[in-house]
Amino acid sequence: EDKVVQSPLSLVVHEGDTVTLNCSYEVTNFRSLLWYKQEKKAPTFLFMLTSSGIEKKSGRLSSILDKKELFSILNITATQTGDSAIYLCAGPGSGNTGKLIFGQGTTLQVKP
Amino acid sequence: NAGVTQTPKFQVLKTGQSMTLQCAQDMNHNSMYWYRQDPGMGLRLIYYSASEGTTDKGEVPNGYNVSRLNKREFSLRLESAAPSQTSVYFCASRRDSWTGELFFGEGSRLTVL
Numbered sequence: 001e002d003k004v005v006q007s008p009l010s011l012v013v014h015e016g017d018t019v020t021l022n023c024s025y026e027v028t029n030f031r032s033l034l035w036y037k038q039e040k041k042a043p044t045f046l047f048m049l050t051s052s053g054i055e056k057k058s059g060r061l062s063s064i065l066d067k068k069e070l071f072s073i074l075n076i077t078a079t080q081t082g083d084s085a086i087y088l089c090a091g092p093g094s095g096n097t098g099k100l101i102f103g104q105g106t107t108l109q110v111k112p
Numbered sequence: 113n114a115g116v117t118q119t120p121k122f123q124v125l126k127t128g129q130s131m132t133l134q135c136a137q138d139m140n141h142n143s144m145y146w147y148r149q150d151p152g153m154g155l156r157l158i159y160y161s162a163s164e165g166t167t168d169k170g171e172v173p174n175g176y177n178v179s180r181l182n183k184r185e186f187s188l189r190l191e192s193a194a195p196s197q198t199s200v201y202f203c204a205s206r207r208d209s210w211t212g213e214l215f216f217g218e219g220s221r222l223t224v225l
Contacts (some may be wrong), residue, residue, distance in 0.1 A: 098209025
């Protein structure tokens with residue numbers, strides 16, 4: 001069965017904290033893993049990761065992929081209340097068919 | 113820039129009724145997807161189309177059918193709606209199956225009574 005597993009499922013922090021969100025997947029030999037942020041509407045794109053060990057950064061957010069251990073992490077430093085959202089990662093399904101599977105998401109709440 | 117357009121945005125159905133969700137993209141993308149999202153859950157793949165002329169089942173295909181009408185359009189049909197199909201539906205497209213950002217429509221909120 002295709003699986004993308006995110007942890008933790010939910011997280012409550014205070015402004016200024018640093019958080020690390022995890023995403024693990026089962027399919028080897030793929031080309032890309034995606035991270036999205038979802039507030040009230042459709043998910044918005046954060047990162048696409050294709051190469052192991054190369055960190056992608058955007059402001060206070062960064063992400064890295066480990067293709068050998070089949071996981072990715074998303075870091076958010078100096079969190080703000082505007083970071084409160086559901087964070088989703090998406091990875092490939094099995095069978096080289098182009099299937100794209102999302103994890104359950106991590107719900108992050110940042111308190112003032 | 114239209115991107116991915118879904119219609120309708122809201123729909124209320126009675127159990128047993130049928131309806132079609134329409135999706136069109138204007139980015140010349142090869143791959144298109146339908147997901148559903150229930151409260152507290154991530155996105156679950158219903159069907160996808162890796163390229164024009166092909167469709168495949170995702171994680172939760174039961175009760176749904178799809179049509180890749182052409183490269184731009186990918187519709188999702190509920191033949192006999194059930195309350196369990198109450199959800200928010202997202203259409204998405206991608207340049208190809210293997211890489212590139214996934215672009216989403218705004219979502220369609222469907223309620224089945």
